[in-house]
Amino acid sequence: MRVFVYFEGSCEPFDVPPDQIVGAMKQMVKENFLVQLSNDKQVWDYLELSYGGGALQDSWALCDVGITSGSAIRCLIKRERRPVMHVFNAVTGEIMPITGSEAVLHTSVARLKTVVSVQSSLPVSTFRLSVLPAVQLYDCNRLQDYAIEVGTTLRLDTWDGWVELLQGCLLGHRLMVQTHLSEERIVMRFQLRVALYIAASLGHLDLAGWLLEKGVHADEAVGVHPYRQWCHQTAHRDAGKCPIHVAVESNKLLILKLFITKNPLTLACRDPGGRDPLKIAIQHGHRDCVRYLANKLCSVVSLPNMSLPMRVYLQMKHWMSLGQKRVASNRCQYTSAPLKARVGDMLLVDGYNQPQMSSKSRKAEPRPRRGIRAKALQQLPPISNLISASHLPTKRAPPRLPSLQSVHPGGFKETGKRWKQDVKHRDEGPLDKMKKGDSSLCRGKFTLPPVTSIPKPVFVGSSPKPSSSLTASLGSCSQHCGRTPRENAMYCLSIASTFTEKPWLKQLSIAQTLVRKHVHSVA
Numbered sequence: 001m002r003v004f005v006y007f008e009g010s011c012e013p014f015d016v017p018p019d020q021i022v023g024a025m026k027q028m029v030k031e032n033f034l035v036q037l038s039n040d041k042q043v044w045d046y047l048e049l050s051y052g053g054g055a056l057q058d059s060w061a062l063c064d065v066g067i068t069s070g071s072a073i074r075c076l077i078k079r080e081r082r083p084v085m086h087v088f089n090a091v092t093g094e095i096m097p098i099t100g101s102e103a104v105l106h107t108s109v110a111r112l113k114t115v116v117s118v119q120s121s122l123p124v125s126t127f128r129l130s131v132l133p134a135v136q137l138y139d140c141n142r143l144q145d146y147a148i149e150v151g152t153t154l155r156l157d158t159w160d161g162w163v164e165l166l167q168g169c170l171l172g173h174r175l176m177v178q179t180h181l182s183e184e185r186i187v188m189r190f191q192l193r194v195a196l197y198i199a200a201s202l203g204h205l206d207l208a209g210w211l212l213e214k215g216v217h218a219d220e221a222v223g224v225h226p227y228r229q230w231c232h233q234t235a236h237r238d239a240g241k242c243p244i245h246v247a248v249e250s251n252k253l254l255i256l257k258l259f260i261t262k263n264p265l266t267l268a269c270r271d272p273g274g275r276d277p278l279k280i281a282i283q284h285g286h287r288d289c290v291r292y293l294a295n296k297l298c299s300v301v302s303l304p305n306m307s308l309p310m311r312v313y314l315q316m317k318h319w320m321s322l323g324q325k326r327v328a329s330n331r332c333q334y335t336s337a338p339l340k341a342r343v344g345d346m347l348l349v350d351g352y353n354q355p356q357m358s359s360k361s362r363k364a365e366p367r368p369r370r371g372i373r374a375k376a377l378q379q380l381p382p383i384s385n386l387i388s389a390s391h392l393p394t395k396r397a398p399p400r401l402p403s404l405q406s407v408h409p410g411g412f413k414e415t416g417k418r419w420k421q422d423v424k425h426r427d428e429g430p431l432d433k434m435k436k437g438d439s440s441l442c443r444g445k446f447t448l449p450p451v452t453s454i455p456k457p458v459f460v461g462s463s464p465k466p467s468s469s470l471t472a473s474l475g476s477c478s479q480h481c482g483r484t485p486r487e488n489a490m491y492c493l494s495i496a497s498t499f500t501e502k503p504w505l506k507q508l509s510i511a512q513t514l515v516r517k518h519v520h521s522v523a
Contacts, residue, residue, distance in 0.1 A: 001069035003062070005049075007033050011072075016062065022049055023058035029075050042101070043081050050074045052506075054498035064513045065499070066506060086153045087116055087129070090359035091166045095153070096120065105148060110139040114238055116156065118249075121170065121201040123194055123222045124236040127158045128357045136355060139236055159225065160360040162191075169195045172204030186226040192216045193223065193243075200243035200259075203252040208243075208259075218244045218259035219269035227348040227356075240272040248277045248293075251286040260296060265321070267296060268314045489515060 002015050012032060016025065026047045029035070037045040049056045051065060051073050067073070083097035084104045096119050098104065098112070109129065117124045129137040131146055131154055148154075158166060161182075168176030177195050182188045196216045199208040212218070221240045223229070244266045247255040256277070259266050270276050278297065281289040301313040308316070348356065489511075496511035 003067060003069070004072045005029055005075050006072060007035075007075040018063040018068075019061045021058070022056045022060050022062070025049060025062070025073075026058070033075075035077070037077070038079075043079055045077055045079050048076045048078045050076065052499035053501035054495075057495075060514075061517070064517055065510050066502070066513075084150055085148065086151075087156050088153055089120055089156045091120075091122070091127075091156070091158055091163055092170065102150060105143050105150070108139070108142050109137045110236055112137075112143065113139065113236060117238060120156070121198055122158075122166065123197050123241070124238045125222060125224045125228075126162070126166065126194055127156050128355065130155050130157065140234070157357045157359040160356050160358055161362040163359055163361040165191060165195075166198070169198040169204075169207070170202065172199065172202065172207045174207050174210050177207065184226075190223065190226055193220060196243045197222050197241070197246055200247040200252060200255050201250050203250070203255055205254055205258065208255055212258070212262050218242060218247075218263060219266045225348075227346045230347060237272050242266075242269055242271070244269050244277055245271045245275075245280060248280045248286065248289055249284055251284070251289060253288050253292060256289060256292065264296075264301075264310070265314060265317055267293065267310070268318060 001018055002013050004011050004013055007029065010033075014025075014028060014032075016028075026049060029049070030037075030047060035047065037047070039045070051067055051071065054065075056065065056073075081099050081101075083099050084102065085098045087096045087098060088094075089096060096116065098115060104112070113124050113127075113129060116122075116127075116129065120127075131137065131148060131152065135146065137143075137146060137154070161180075165177060165180040168174075168180060181191055192211055192214060193216060196208060196211045196218065198204075199211065200218070219242050221242050224235045224239050228235075244256070244259050247259060266277070268276060271280065275283070278290065278293040281293055297310050299310050300307050301310055492511045492514040493508075495514060496507040499507055499510060502510070
């Protein structure tokens with residue numbers, strides 16, 4: 001088939017097979033247009049082919065994305081800076097590039113942790129950075145103190161036993177987060193604050209709503225791990241960030257509305273730099289958040305018999321909160337006192353203890369369900385209340401054999417009839433009489449056992465169920481792809497949605513083709 005490639009104002013036809021790979025197509029374009037690409041240590045150039053508004057990957061075939069004969073493909077030269085270093089995230093298994101100039105190597109470790117926290121959506125108090133071989137980077141030092149060069153790969157590790165918890169937070173799975181919470185109360189409260197921070201950064205409404213119901217506040221700083229709270233003077237500055245600040249920085253308007261609706265005091269919450277949410281939104285250029293916050297701050301709060309401006313109301317609530325905390329502290333009943341560290345708790349100090357941040361995973365132990373208790377056995381009523389004594393069966397008297405009599409001719413039939421009547425009269429016990437007299441009473445007191453379902457016969461030559469075959473196929477796909485079928489479909493749909501110039505049905509067709517192609521390549 002013949003396709004047309006547009007490059008820098010010129011158009012050239014190319015005769016290629018329908019299953020031509022995009023990577024080979026780029027090489028043909030490079031040789032035809034005599035493209036020179038720079039490749040140095042700081043920047044590098046590369047060709048990008050786009051069709052329908054979406055960039056084409058090198059491993060795709062032209063027919064997979066709907067390119068037919070006569071289609072027009074646009075070719076551009078892209079320039080990017082080479083990453084100064086990379087960070088391997090042990091929680092997600094991904095490698096994050098750290099871009100910038102070589103001046104990044106002269107910054108502090110604390111500054112680098114801030115950049116990594118923004119890219120990974122993890123609070124700075126939940127991970128540490130290290131360089132091989134297992135040398136931890138401390139916030140007070142600079143990167144050049146560890147002889148880090150351009151292209152170095154650092155490692156991000158979290159607390160032991162936290163991998164599954166953080167994965168659930170990043171995915172927004174409430175049940176997964178609830179399953180992997182710590183048994184220690186002070187650690188669990190810290191984990192809940194971390195979960196709300198991540199939910200605010202990624203916009204997980206369901207998880208954020210559940211955490212707010214659990215008593216986590218959006219204007220409460222994440223802080224440091226309870227094992228390290230004795231070193232809070234040297235803690236990272238971003239440990240004082242609150243979920244409301246992260247929601248504004250990430251431009252999550254729905255999360256922002258949820259936090260302010262739950263507690264209007266979050267409008268006046270300030271970050272470690274002294275900025276309120278409105279100022280943060282203005283500095284980041286998030287117009288929707290700025291418009292919403294400005295309208296809220298200029299609104300009026302209606303109270304019984306009076307109305308107050310929002311700013312006056314927030315100031316009054318702030319004074320009341322300070323007064324309540326002071327009174328509670330004087331009475332030694334401050335609500336957070338039971339959640340602080342006590343004598344005998346674990347204490348971690350940099351350079352003196354073995355760090356417990358090696359990203360070791362733990363399997364969730366099944367917990368007994370709370371609130372389910374065995375009911376006390378109740379004493380059964382006496383049997384005399386159920387069946388009266390008159391209804392009890394009596395012992396049958398042993399049957400008496402009739403005396404031998406001489407048999408008269410023709411009297412054999414009469415003797416047989418009389419013997420049958422005697423046997424029938426003796427077989428009628430109390431239950432038979434009760435059945436005849438009151439059949440409804442008998443039905444109320446005696447119930448038949450339930451009829452068990454008869455198992456269906458299994459034939460040796462029968463074909464397996466379609467559901468079992470589908471389950472086996474999906475399991476094999478997940479094992480080889482590394483992604484569940486749902487995640488694989490979402491991945492292909494996200495790629496197909498980049499073809500903005502194509503109608504939605506065409507995008508769906510491209511996604512189906514990519515999924516089918518990926519499954520065949522794996523098989």
